Amino acid sequence: MKKFFKALFILLILALAAAAGLYRYCLTVLDEIPLQTIRPDLKILEVKSGAKPMQIIKDSVNTPVNDLWYRIWLHQNPELGRIKRGYYSLDGVYNLRDLFAKLTEGKQMSLSFTIVAGTRFDKVLNNLSRASLVEHTLDSQDAMDAYKKELKYDNLEGLFLADTYAYDPNTADTQILGYAHESLVKFLDDEWERRDARVFYKDKYEALIMASIIEKETSLLEEYPLISAVFNNRLNIGMKLQTDPTVIYGIRDRYNGNITKADLKDDNPYNTYVIKGLPPTPISIPSKETIHATLHPANVDYLFFVANGSGGHTFSTNLKDHNRAVKEFLRLLKENKVKSRKDKVKEQILNTTSEIENSIGNESRGLENLVESLFNLKAPEPRNESGSDRKDEASGG
Numbered sequence: 001m002k003k004f005f006k007a008l009f010i011l012l013i014l015a016l017a018a019a020a021g022l023y024r025y026c027l028t029v030l031d032e033i034p035l036q037t038i039r040p041d042l043k044i045l046e047v048k049s050g051a052k053p054m055q056i057i058k059d060s061v062n063t064p065v066n067d068l069w070y071r072i073w074l075h076q077n078p079e080l081g082r083i084k085r086g087y088y089s090l091d092g093v094y095n096l097r098d099l100f101a102k103l104t105e106g107k108q109m110s111l112s113f114t115i116v117a118g119t120r121f122d123k124v125l126n127n128l129s130r131a132s133l134v135e136h137t138l139d140s141q142d143a144m145d146a147y148k149k150e151l152k153y154d155n156l157e158g159l160f161l162a163d164t165y166a167y168d169p170n171t172a173d174t175q176i177l178g179y180a181h182e183s184l185v186k187f188l189d190d191e192w193e194r195r196d197a198r199v200f201y202k203d204k205y206e207a208l209i210m211a212s213i214i215e216k217e218t219s220l221l222e223e224y225p226l227i228s229a230v231f232n233n234r235l236n237i238g239m240k241l242q243t244d245p246t247v248i249y250g251i252r253d254r255y256n257g258n259i260t261k262a263d264l265k266d267d268n269p270y271n272t273y274v275i276k277g278l279p280p281t282p283i284s285i286p287s288k289e290t291i292h293a294t295l296h297p298a299n300v301d302y303l304f305f306v307a308n309g310s311g312g313h314t315f316s317t318n319l320k321d322h323n324r325a326v327k328e329f330l331r332l333l334k335e336n337k338v339k340s341r342k343d344k345v346k347e348q349i350l351n352t353t354s355e356i357e358n359s360i361g362n363e364s365r366g367l368e369n370l371v372e373s374l375f376n377l378k379a380p381e382p383r384n385e386s387g388s389d390r391k392d393e394a395s396g397g
Contacts, residue, residue, distance in 0.1 A: 033073045034097035037062040038090060044133070044169055045088045047103060053080055060099060080104065087169050111169060113176050117162035117287035118215045120249075124160065124285065128176065133169035147174055151181065158212045158282020160184055184208075187288055195295035200235045211290040212282035216245035220312055224293035230305055230315065232297045239303065241272040249283040309333065 039062050047056065057070050064070075074080055080100045089109035093099050113131050115124055129136060138144050153159060160180035167176050192204045201207045210231060217227050231241055248255045250270030251263055264271070270279040304322035305313040309332035316322040 033065075033069060034100075035095050036065075037095055038093055038099060042090055044109065045090055045099075046169070047083055047085050047088065049085045051083065051085065053083060053100070056083070056099075056103070057096065061096065084108075109169070110166060111171075112164050112166045114164040115160055115162050115180055115285055117290070118284050120284055121157045121160070124177075128173050131173075131176075133171075134167070134176065135170050135172040137172050137174055147177075150174075155281045158208055158284060158286055160285060161187060162285050162287040184286075188291060191291055191295050196297065198299075199232055199295055199297065201294075206278055207291070207294050208286060209278045209282045211286035211294040212284045213241070213243055213245055213279075214290045214293060215284050215286050217243065218313065221289055223313060224290055225296065225298035226300065226302060226315055227305065227313075228293040228297035229300050230302045233301065233303055235277065238276065240276055241278070243272050246270045246272045246279050246283055249279070309336070 038060050042060060045056075045060065053074055054067070054070060058064055058067075083100070083103040084106035086106065086108035088102055088107070090099070093102060111131075111133060113128065113134075125138065128134065129139075138147060148154060148156060151159065160177060161184035163180065163183060165176055165179045165183075167179075188204050188208060192207065195207075199207070201210065210228070213231070214224055214227050218224065231243070233239075234241055244259055247259055247263055247266070247270070250268040251266055255263075264273045267274055269275065270283065272279065300315070301317045302315040304316040304319065304325075306316075306322065306326050306329050308314045308325070309329055314325040314329070316325055
């Protein structure tokens with residue numbers, strides 16, 4: 001009998017030891033569950049409405065274990081069931097703990113596409129083709145023709161409002177453009193209803209054309225209403241607009257940074273040095289500010305403007321004053337070119353003297369003083385051997 005109880009006792013001890021070992025093993029496994037790594041190929045996770053945490057785990061972890069362990073872990077952490085639907089970027093998410101922290105906090109990814117004011121539609125399309133997680137559908141001429149037909153325009157230039165548009169992953173490019181077009185239509189409609197009585201545009205599309213021109217003429221917000229006034233006044237008296245951006249748009253790829261006399265005479269429908277009135281379509285993407293300025297020009301009599309050399313323009317009411325402003329601009333331009341060349345030569349000479357100084361020591365200081373005097377700059381005062389400034393010993397009489 002004693003042997004029986006002894007054997008039973010030993011079995012009990014072994015069972016308890018096994019149970020303790022199993023318990024420690026379970027704790028170890030459960031402790032390792034939140035540290036399980038996420039699949040390296042998984043960059044974005046879509047959580048649909050009603051998605052179950054268990055399924056998310058199975059779809060996300062790199063090396064899944066038995067479902068039982070996940071069920072126990074989720075049972076121990078009921079707050080993990082409060083995940084929020086949406087799209088999530090998995091940048092910086094390395095394990096299940098990181099993943100569920102993001103899903104329960106609802107830190108969804110944000111995607112956006114910016115349409116920059118003053119750019120052309122072909123540039124917008126090019127940027128859109130490189131945007132992240134966009135479904136590209138406008139990748140053929142047939143698709144583009146179909147989209148033009150949908151918008152009921154043969155030319156899509158200027159039909160989208162400059163702004164930043166948020167979108168979900170895998171949104172079609174036409175849908176993003178749709179946001180921008182709808183924004184333009186709404187804003188233009190509102191501004192047209194409140195337009196100034198002095199504007200001379202037959203319809204909203206003509207106003208859009210003008211806004212696209214103003215967008216290319218200046219980057220200064222305060223000049224928008226003034227340039228709008230110039231062009232509005234010119235249209236009122238039947239004067240040609242004669243605006244360089246339309247020339248550049250008309251000659252397209254032939255533009256190399258300079259407008260020639262031949263360019264100004266080029267017979268194309270966008271050249272406002274040749275045609276009267278507005279070109280047939282917008283020439284760039286307009287902004288809210290230029291649309292507003294187009295329909296609310298400043299109450300001034302200006303007919304001319306020219307660059308003033310400091311980023312803005314000089315405005316004039318008559319040709320005499322305008323020619324004077326042009327002459328001043330050309331003078332400043334020439335002066336700046338001379339100064340630029342002068343500074344470049346000076347820099348080259350000083351660099352040479354610096355190299356000499358490195359070779360023969362401080363005795364080359366006289367060369368630097370000579371260079372400074374050649375360029376009418378005040379050279380540093382000579383210093384005596386003690387290092388103090390040398391006093392002028394000449395008599396003041």
